[in-house]
Amino acid sequence: MWSMWSIWSWKCCKTRKKNDIRFDEELDEPEARIDKINNKLNFSKANRGEESKKDEINESVMILVKDDNNLEEKKNGKNKQNRNIYKKDKKHEDEIKVNDEDKNKKNDDEKNGEEEEENEIKENEEKEDKSNKEENNEEKKEEFKVILIGLNNIGATCYMNATLQCLSNTDELTKFFLNEFNYEPNNSKKIMSNEYYNLIKKLWNKENNNKSFSPNEFKETLSKENPLFKGIAANDSKDLINFLIQRFHTELNEANDQNNFNNEFNQNDQLNEQKMLELYSNEFKEGFNSIISKLFYGILEIKSQCQQCKHIKYNFQAFNFIEFPLEKVNQYNFNSGKRLNYSINNDNKNPDIDLIECFEYYQNPELMSGDNQMYCNICNKNCDSLYQNLLYSTPNKLIINLNRGRNATYECNVNFPEILDISSYVYSNDGNNVYELYAVICHIGPSSSSGHFVAYCKNRMDCNWYLYNDAFVTLCEKGNEYKKGMPYILFYQHIIVE
Numbered sequence: 001m002w003s004m005w006s007i008w009s010w011k012c013c014k015t016r017k018k019n020d021i022r023f024d025e026e027l028d029e030p031e032a033r034i035d036k037i038n039n040k041l042n043f044s045k046a047n048r049g050e051e052s053k054k055d056e057i058n059e060s061v062m063i064l065v066k067d068d069n070n071l072e073e074k075k076n077g078k079n080k081q082n083r084n085i086y087k088k089d090k091k092h093e094d095e096i097k098v099n100d101e102d103k104n105k106k107n108d109d110e111k112n113g114e115e116e117e118e119n120e121i122k123e124n125e126e127k128e129d130k131s132n133k134e135e136n137n138e139e140k141k142e143e144f145k146v147i148l149i150g151l152n153n154i155g156a157t158c159y160m161n162a163t164l165q166c167l168s169n170t171d172e173l174t175k176f177f178l179n180e181f182n183y184e185p186n187n188s189k190k191i192m193s194n195e196y197y198n199l200i201k202k203l204w205n206k207e208n209n210n211k212s213f214s215p216n217e218f219k220e221t222l223s224k225e226n227p228l229f230k231g232i233a234a235n236d237s238k239d240l241i242n243f244l245i246q247r248f249h250t251e252l253n254e255a256n257d258q259n260n261f262n263n264e265f266n267q268n269d270q271l272n273e274q275k276m277l278e279l280y281s282n283e284f285k286e287g288f289n290s291i292i293s294k295l296f297y298g299i300l301e302i303k304s305q306c307q308q309c310k311h312i313k314y315n316f317q318a319f320n321f322i323e324f325p326l327e328k329v330n331q332y333n334f335n336s337g338k339r340l341n342y343s344i345n346n347d348n349k350n351p352d353i354d355l356i357e358c359f360e361y362y363q364n365p366e367l368m369s370g371d372n373q374m375y376c377n378i379c380n381k382n383c384d385s386l387y388q389n390l391l392y393s394t395p396n397k398l399i400i401n402l403n404r405g406r407n408a409t410y411e412c413n414v415n416f417p418e419i420l421d422i423s424s425y426v427y428s429n430d431g432n433n434v435y436e437l438y439a440v441i442c443h444i445g446p447s448s449s450s451g452h453f454v455a456y457c458k459n460r461m462d463c464n465w466y467l468y469n470d471a472f473v474t475l476c477e478k479g480n481e482y483k484k485g486m487p488y489i490l491f492y493q494h495i496i497v498e
Contacts, residue, residue: 150212155232212471280316321399350412435492442485456482
């Protein structure tokens with residue numbers, strides 16, 4: 001085993017040996033050594049130059065680093081400043097935002113307040129408008145409320161009550177008296193018109209609705225103006241209608257010449273239809289200028305042909321209603337072959353008559369002979385003549401009397417339509433020939449002197465039919481209830497058919 005001393009001695013000898021070898025080599029090669037030393041010196045010099053450059057570079061780098069550090073510090077300071085500014089800006093923005101939010105909230109509150117105020121105003125306006133509309137609707141309802149007022153019977157005045165209710169339901173006539181009539185109580189030329197005006201005001205006074213009143217003043221004035229209607233004797237609606245229409249026209253006529261159709265013409269003019277038509281048309285225009293003539297008057301053309309000389313004489317005249325004698329109409333139908341099993345006075349089982357058959361009878365020429373002969377201007381004597389009535393022009397309101405003979409004793413059913421077209425029976429064919437029914441007077445009982453008159457009228461406000469039985473006014477459940485009674489007078493109004 002080697003001891004520690006032995007190992008140490010061995011390492012020292014080995015190291016000394018290496019150094020001796022290296023020393024010997026250096027001694028043996030002096031030139032190489034000198035070159036080596038020079039190289040070292042040159043390398044050292046070079047290194048010192050490099051080191052110097054390196055030191056310069058390092059110094060420059062240090063300066064740059066220092067500058068970078070300064071810049072970094074400045075940057076950090078700037079960043080810190082920026083952060084502070086940002087914080088300030090952020091704080092300012094937050095403050096602005098808060099202020100804006102507060103402002104917006106305030107504006108919203110104000111806006112909401114304004115909207116609430118506007119909504120409240122709008123609601124109030126809507127409520128007010130609604131209230132006004134309701135009031136207007138109530139007023140309109142009140143204005144257009146159906147007015148139904150009866151007339152008390154003051155002693156056999158049913159004929160008068162029925163007539164007045166039909167005239168009252170003649171729309172244009174009532175509007176004229178309520179809105180345009182010039183009431184002059186002291187004017188002696190307008191006595192009946194003034195009295196009728198007072199009556200109409202009561203009949204269409206909504207405060208008196210569903211009530212009745214006694215037409216005492218009207219009856220008293222009527223009796224004074226026409227003795228036919230004096231006292232409590234029963235009278236005929238036909239006579240009263242004829243009197244009132246003529247009297248109203250006379251009082252309301254605004255024409256310069258009240259004496260109508262009295263112009264002179266020679267005998268040869270009557271033989272010229274066109275000449276007579278021109279003469280009459282001019283006089284009609286000049287002499288008929290009232291609400292009555294515009295509503296109720298038409299023109300008839302009357303032809304009469306002498307059976308000896310065959311000359312035809314023409315004449316024209318105004319009319320305010322047409323009268324159809326029902327017994328003669330049925331006789332005409334029998335003679336013309338339309339009624340094969342018909343005889344007069346057959347236990348009151350008379351055939352029905354269609355209203356249009358009455359117009360056919362009306363325009364049919366009739367032989368006037370015996371005591372009914374007509375004077376011929378050519379023959380200068382009374383001669384048998386063919387007499388014919390033609391409807392030359394028809395009125396706006398067409399009134400038809402279904403004449404049932406003396407005391408209204410002739411009973412038969414008359415079929416009359418609600419819409420009546422008589423274009424085929426109007427000579428002038430002016431297009432004003434289609435009519436609608438709006439009122440009917442019916443007679444109940446054995447005769448006009450012992451029976452009863454009622455009126456069925458189509459109300460101008462709701463277009464429903466009502467029965468006017470003196471003081472009582474009732475709704476007709478069926479529009480044609482007027483056919484149940486014995487129709488006596490029909491009221492038609494012109495309508496335009498497209």
